[in-house]
Amino acid sequence: MSFNMLSYSIMRSDEQEQLDRTVRRLVSDRSAARKAAENVSGTDPELLSQLGALGLLGISLPSDMDGSELGLAEECIVVEALGEQVAPVPIVSIYLACHILSACPDATDVAAALASGQTVAGPLINADGSFPNALVTPGIECATHLSSDVPFAFEGTSLTSFLVHADDAWWVVDAHGPGVERSDLKSLDTTRPMARVKLVEAPAKRIGCFPPGDLQKIAQCLIAAEAVGVAQGALNLITEYALQREQFGQPIGRFQAIKQNLANCLLKLESGRSSLWGALRSVADGVPDGAASHLAKAAATEAASFAASESVQMHGAIGCTWEHDLHLLMRRSKHCEISFGSPSSHLQRLGEKALELYGAKRRKSGSSNKPEQDIGFVPSQADADFLIEFQTWLDEHAPPEKISQLRRADLAGRRAWQAEMAEGNWAGIHWPVEYGGRAASFTQQVLYYAELTKRGVPPLPGNRGLMLVGPTLFTHGTDEQKKLLEPTRRADILWAGGFSERGAGSDLASLSTRAVVDDEKLVINGHKIWTSQAQYADWMYALVRTGPQHPKRDGISVVVFPMDAPGVEVRPIRRNNGDYHFNEVFFNDVTIPLSSLIGPKNAGWSVNRTTMQGEHLTNFLGAHASQARTIRRIAGMLQQREAESGLDVGLRQRFNTLWSTTQIIHLHGLRNVARFTSGADVGSESSITKIVGQENEKAMFEFLIDVMGSAGLEESIWTSAYLSTRASTIGGGTSEIHRNKLAERVLGMPRDLWADEEVDIAQAAE
Ligand SMILES: Cc1cc2nc3c(=O)[nH]c(=O)nc-3n(C[C@H](O)[C@H](O)[C@H](O)COP(=O)(O)OP(=O)(O)OC[C@H]3O[C@@H](n4cnc5c(N)ncnc54)[C@H](O)[C@@H]3O)c2cc1C
Known part of the structure; x- marks a missing residue:
């Protein structure tokens, strides 16, 4: 049994909450950003020294470098809170420098100066994330000189020390020293000013090694965290405005067009947040997984640009003024989007990795290449015992050949299988023991569904009875009515x-x-x-x-x-x-x-x-697993098509989006599990998983037909699935209704004047 360990929890620790509050107390509005927007230099030195005084600059440095030995997660908390207020400090560069310096024991003096705010060190790197070519010239008496030309140095204006990568090592160069020609650029985001930096045989000190590839991954996460902050800032502004601005005698937040768009902003923001969370929980030895950081960078920065731009639209003319904070958020969102690679370039790399992984391997070995399911938590001993008992039962009662039969079985065969499961008390496991269940905890239910999904056991024919009717009967039914429970x-x-x-x-x-x-x-x-x-x-x-x-x-x-x-x-x-x-x-x-x-x-x-509470949560693994299966299949089909007819850029881009959305759906589900297991109410936010999942399912089958080309026009299981999945966004409450629900119950918009309060309760049962 192997389960991924959580290295970062969706539920922040008390210390992390405290850290977040500290930063928010320090930077509670955008007044510093407004001031910085008026001048080219951008950085607010006072804010920087306050961050230094609070020990927030060197949080990931080791203690012997005057740091707090915290990690990327804590850095992301700070960066997100600062991003929300477009704080004019080069915090991303500073944190990147911390990761380099931590690996360089000879850099204690630079690190200590950085932690106190005396030095503003950061890597000399192009805004697009590429490393400049730097030429090393050995000088007299061990002195070394570096030459390089960086046309758009990321946060280049604000740095007082450059960390330059050359000859597989990192070097420190004084940004105000000899051989450094720096011309400040008037950047789109004046709170993050770039500079053109030329090093002409600038004296440099070698400090040590840190893999530039790892730095890229860390940078992608930090920018993603900042983008989440920007998206949240833009959404906060419009949420507030939509409640207060009245037109036609109503707050504009009552209008459907506004509500649906607010929900879209929230959906994007949460996709960014889940992706960031996914990247942070993948951190091993201080570095996040490559694919996870590509996803975080793409999803979060896309969310920031979307939320900022839509927020302007929903504000009307006021949103287009210099006085309004929105242009600050828009400018920063564009910097986040382009810096360290555009969302499409990251999605492209993700898609390539996926095709490599699922398509090629599958064709070679003929195996379905099923990855181990990630359930998002570490089971307790009681849960592990529960799972072993279920696995033992399944080994005996559902060997692989029986599962194949069940997948082809008619209704009578599937009913018989449910009866067999009920015999072993494995049907309705969340029911109370007195009614034949096991009073299974939420985590046990997740393990149960994950096991069934892993083995490919088809859903029980009586699921509606088990999930919907049963709980209603044992909660509200009379003794006579409860007699229906056992046959159910x-x-x-x-x-x-x-x-x-x-x-x-x-x-x-x-x-x-x-x-x-x-x-x-x-x-x-x-x-x-x-x-x-x-x-x-x-x-x-x-x-x-x-x-x-x-x-x-x-x-x-x-x-x-x-x-x-x-x-x-x-x-x-x-x-x-x-x-x-x-x-x-x-x-x-x-x-x-x-x-x-x-x-x-x-x-x-x-x-x-x-009766409805929690039901959809336990089903998320099944929903994700089926989409993950479909996308793997599509990957194989796309590779075959490309081998025969060459690359179709449009199809590739759609594949990249579908693949990344499938990962996001899984991460949304894991976040829900994490919240639910820690006792928090998931409530209306579960609509997020539903909307994203349903829309992705529809898009997937449409894509599948397009990949098949003319063969996709011949009637088959795929044409059938393409047609039937048009209903995905209708059954169980339409996507529009779920978007309304998000706008009203999560973002607090007023209800439609004509609407009843709970229109969608029963629909969740479908
Ligand atoms: C595959 C499938 C299985 C189903 N199974 C069952 C079942 O077992 N039992 C059962 O009782 N029902 C079932 N349904 C019905 C399902 O609950 C309804 O289709 C769904 O609630 C939408 O109702 P409607 O089809 O009447 O569309 P309408 O409510 O008429 O909606 C038409 C359009 O108007 C939009 N709209 C409506 N009101 C609003 C609003 N306030 N704001 C914005 N847009 C709005 C909708 O989003 C939709 O785009 C099933 C449906 C499907 C597709």
Whole structure:
């Protein structure tokens, strides 16, 4: 059993929180940035010395160099907080210098001067991240001279000591010394001024070695952290403004166009944040993984540029003025984007690595090259014991040949498999022990799903019953109703979820299927639509209107009844790919006992809500695993196409984006797991995973057909998947509804005037 260790937690330690607060107290607005924007030199010396006085400049230096021996994660916390306020200090260069100096025992004096703020040292590097060619000329009496020409030296104006890479070593050059010609450039971001630096036989002191490739990775992470800060700053500005600015008698944040765009900014920001987190947790021996830092740099800087630019648009004319802070954020975002390589160049390298890894190996060995799943936490002993017990059971009951059979099995075969799992108490593991479950903890559920996914075991046919109906029954049901639990667990009862109606889709609370109390009975009339698998279901779990006189949400109840009750008629609806997945279900005087109500009459909305918590979290591994499988397959197809017809740049770029998004979805999921296991509420933020995952799935299958070219036009499982995945962003609540949810519940925008509060609760069940 091998699990990746977390080297950096999404939940910051108390010390890290304290560090963040310290920086934010020091730089709580953009007044320093405004001042620096007015002059070419950019740097705020006072702020720099305050950072030095607080010990924040040399935080990753060893203690014998007057440092605090902290790491890249802490540096990123500082850089992010400073980035949010576009602080005019060359902190990225300084932190890069710390990493070089830490590896150079002969540089104690430079390091100590840097930690105190006396010296502003940084690598002499082009803004695009390339290292200049430097010529070493040995001089008389061991003196050495360096010559070089750096047209756009990163933060070049602000540095007082250059660290120059030449002859596989690092050298210190006094930026104000002989042989140094520096002309300050008026940079787009005047708070990060570049300079043209020419070294003409400048005296230099050799200090030691540090791999430039490692420095690049560290730089990509630091810039990514800064970009996350910039994106957050831009989003904060527009969130505040959207609540306060009124047009047409409403805060503009009530308008859909604004809400959807705010959600887009949040989605990009969180992608940047997850990618950065992914890079930081990959740090080994002080250096992040190459692919993870490419991803962080690409996603975070793209987020910063997007959020800054969209924030301007959503501000209207005020956002285009010199007075408004937005231009500071825009300028910094562009510097972040271009410095150390553009997002597309990083995505390209990521894509190349992925193709190399998945495509070539797969074709060579014929293996599917399945990587070990990364679950995002280290299991406790109890969890590890739980997993071993499950693995032992699976070894005995689900050898590989049986799993192959199950993948081809009909419904009866799959029901039998669920019954076998229920026999071993491996169906509904989160259910209480008294109802046949194992009261499995959240982490145990994650391990359980990861194991099933790893072995390729197909999903259970009764998942809707296990995830949705079961918890409702054991939480709210009567003793009589709880008798449905055991057959549900064994898949003797398969359930249909009756929520949507022709007139009630996104606005579920306007459903009109009526249930009237008649004596001790309920008489149901109306219909449901898009009901998945109702043609096979034995029972229905439905929301019906029992209180037409009440406000919309208050007059709804949950009822359960058998599908063969007289008056229930199922009419399958053919999907765009030709199969029959969902149905319309009609109720004509369907008469069921009053005891079919789950929970009190008219309390259906809240009854339904309690059952949904956490369900989507445990499923994330499965969702990611299937996308990861698809992208690996696509990688092979793309390589084959390129071998036959040459490189198609457009397709390559789309592949790069899809591949990186698949990684981000995984990281989002891991962050959710980390938050959930530490007791934090994930809540509405889970919409982020949903939106990104669903949109990526759609785009993937569209791409797959395009890669196949004319062969993709022949009807196949791929054309079927391409067509059916058009529904990915509709079922379970549309992407637009989830974006509204993010804007309203995460960013605090006012609700639509016409909307009910909880329109999407039931939809999560699909
Ligand atoms: C594959 C699949 C399986 C499904 N399974 C089930 C099931 O088992 N049981 C069940 O009950 N239902 C099921 N559904 C139905 C699903 O819940 C609904 O399709 C979904 O809630 C959207 O409702 P609608 O189709 O009526 O679209 P509408 O609500 O009519 O939406 C039409 C368009 O308007 C947009 N829109 C609507 N309101 C807003 C708003 N306030 N702000 C911005 N945009 C808005 C939507 O985003 C969408 O683009 C399934 C759907 C699919 C695709």
